[in-house]
Amino acid sequence: MRPIVDEEMIEAGISALRNERLVMGESVYKFEEEFARYCGTRYAVSTASGTAALQIAFQSIGIHGDDEILTTPFSFFATSNAIIHAGAQPRFADVENSGFNLDPEKASKKITSKTQAVEPVHLYGEPARMDEFLAMAEERGISIVEDCCQAHGAEYDGKKVGSLGLAGCFSFYSSKNMTVGGDGGMITTNEEELADAARSFRDCGRASKYEMSRVGYTSRLNTVNAAIGRVQLRKLDKWNSLRRGIAKLYRREFKGVEGITLPPEENSKEVPVYHLFVIRSEHRDGIAKRLEENGIESAIHYPIPIHLQAHYRRQYGFSEGSFPVSEKLAKEVLSLPMHPMLTEQQVSLVSRTVREAIHQDS
Template identity: 70%
Template structure:
């Protein structure tokens, strides 16, 4: 049974069903454990799902970002601009790739990186930008694409929280030169373990990424580059193929839950809902995140009543200890991201949560929070 940490209503609940168990057993009994047939099939199916020509699986989402950057030739003298308000793996991957992370602040009213603030932060050394589709809300892809094309830099989408999200009829991951996904166990689809995927239309980037993730091989015992052991295990790919077939249905369920929360929490005192959906946009609600001036008390109130809530993320990346030490960041550098870190609260959302549970959570969110 997936772990629910003893909460009556957990934040999320990984799904493992009979078909996934069966796929795992068949894979373990019949395939090569590493780089078996399921890996290639999963890559093919994932590329088709995203609407890209190629997909290259990796050992994690972080590795997908790092390998994507390195496969695009981004190196030590290059700067890559991203958001300070994400899971810290986004910018760690830039450092792992050997480049320098730079940040620009988020939108005034949303959670995502602001294209205009990115433009104002570009330098001669900027080689790429990494917008993140945070919580499953697509970032402003048209503006980022125009900016990247105009300035002759690359755009890499961090779609680790947004499998299946769409903007103007296209799936995220397919807008940038490269899109990166994570299959970590909390994501909208998982591989029941760690895993990641790079999607792209660029054949050379795909070929280079395939070599990087497999020890830098050119062939079995010749090397083209200094690579990594960062392959997706065959059994995980076999499970991922089953989960991919379920993804649209699960995302639809998440969207229904988000709509129910929106209805139940309309006018809830002191609570700000996630930004309204823009026309042509289909978010996939990896998380349902509200903002509150009494966030910490509200989280405690929910916890005392058996509801698991969480903060994604309590410290913006630039204020994490290693970033302060390395880049000398301090409070006030990115005020909107810092404000979000103080106010955001993620409420339970997953495909199997019931309407009754959503109503229970909403009642608690609306009820007066003890001081």
Template identity: 45%
Template sequence: MIPLIDIKRQHQALKGEMERAVGEVLDQGQFILGKNLEAFEKEMAEYCGTRYGIGVNSGTDAIFLALQALGVGEGDEVITSPYTFFATVEAIVHTGARPVLADIETRHFNLDPEQVERAITPRTKAILPVHLFGRPADMKALASLAQRYGLRLVEDACQAIGAEIEGKPVGSWGDAGCFSFYPTKNLGGMGDGGMITTSDPQLHERIRLLRTHGAYRKYHHSRFGFNSRLDEIQAAILRIKLKHLPKWNGRRRMLARRYREAFHGLPLQLPAEDSQITPVYHLFVVRTPHSASLKKWLASHGIGCEIYYPMPLHHQKAWKDRFPVPSLPRAEAVAGTTLALPVYPELSDGEQEIIIEKVIRFFKEGKGL
């Protein structure tokens, strides 16, 4: 069996170092807002090219708290993508604002800046692009729009840590960048975790207040906040893993390049390439109208794969029960036709050859077409 993602292999290689780090946390007895979190926040900020990092409970909380700290609330609109994980719009809804969906570009499945501009109204407060599957959105165009219309810009970089545009890391393009350390992410913890990056000192202080009950010192609270902190054990583990992330992302790019070369000429839409973009391939996603048949074929040969995503956000029951359903033909056409293949760093060359051979055979022999 070749799984879509196998985090056990990565953990086995780092097990001794991680056990020692966790043991030190246990011996010190400080599990919340300790020295590992403080160090990790600085290391993440440096890695992302920002002045500050704020560790929080999850990627979802990172988006929510960033929007809250920027003053997004009732009566506001936030423009985002219809083709992403549900948490993106969930975070907007919990601020009291209304999510507004703009259609995507079909080359790379990220927000189309032209569609974003058409969606701007007097109520628009922020743009929330998603760097989907580890491929950055068009941040130059979106930053220009935000500046022109006086809008806030928050990056959902939960799938894209380490990705760059012209050498500038994601998470440093907007007012805030939001990251997830869910275990299967490129930088994954041993549970939930998240981080907000920013270079705005006032925003940094507001988020720090919000994540700890609005407290500016113990038992003194200047506002109503939340309980959303990245704990010391997660921070200790993530500090170890961060040192390996450039190597792991490089391996993902190498695996992606081999897929590209092998699948050239097949009736598959491959991830878009751009000389100015450095993706990190959280997922290697191909597009085909035969995605369901290809998934079934690969599964029959012990190869894990998954359709990302089976439906756009505005077709979800939760959306339809609360908001009007817009017409977004590109997202609707893409949904259900995109299939993720294994691309985790520990995937062996031999395993990838098996995957490649099965995909080629599917199309050459017309299996399930």
């Protein structure tokens, strides 16, 4: 990854520092308005991080106590930590047999009378199978909160992610498809009550300046970050399209190569944004080693599924074998270099190195 910080963003940040209130300045409201318009929702409420966006979204829909929220164990751990922060119980279902996202059928079997919400994650920028999740929500009377932290601008059935469920939650951490020049988050929704509750939670629980209606947090997005985010948002579509172009180059380079599985292809329903370009291979460690020897960075998202992290083992009694598809993915996935400025030559070099590693390893 390589975050992009250009002169326009620097100028926007400086101008906000010079001319606006540092907290809840005009840029924050403008950024929220523009982000909502971009996603096609009525409201967007900014927060201090993606984790805070998820936690606040859960609390704003009234989750508490014994309530359960069902999600995937194959994600960044904030996906389920946010459920715990919200005071609810995380529950997991395994991911699809091919692909990386929560499997709607497996999720459906895990729903209990305590399940209040399902949290699909659009992992790596690949939209989850929202039709099936939405049908399930309707049928079982539960809410869908989308974890869009890796999928700014991705589309499902002609709609932007974050506009499909009851709420969508985004992260602007510096590695994401767009950043605010540091940490930040956003909740998108069409529900006025949910948006009002989220605005209160992120601002100390305020009902008005001196009145408090809930036990809230200091979890606002700073004005300077919102100003930078506004510039980034204007460039997001261009960057996403460059990412899709780079993914196409990788696909061409790996056509017919045995020993690796490429990520699911774009189709008429699902438009991914390639936050990451993730291949699967039994030769994963050999490939990563060879890339490193050649000065090429790669990464593993994620080597340990959430249910096998220490807290989750201890607290919920998970062990190896609980979610076999996620556990297999953790052993096989490798994220290759992916950012909008990657050149065709760089993609060629990375791909050649991967092919050589497979050849050497087989």
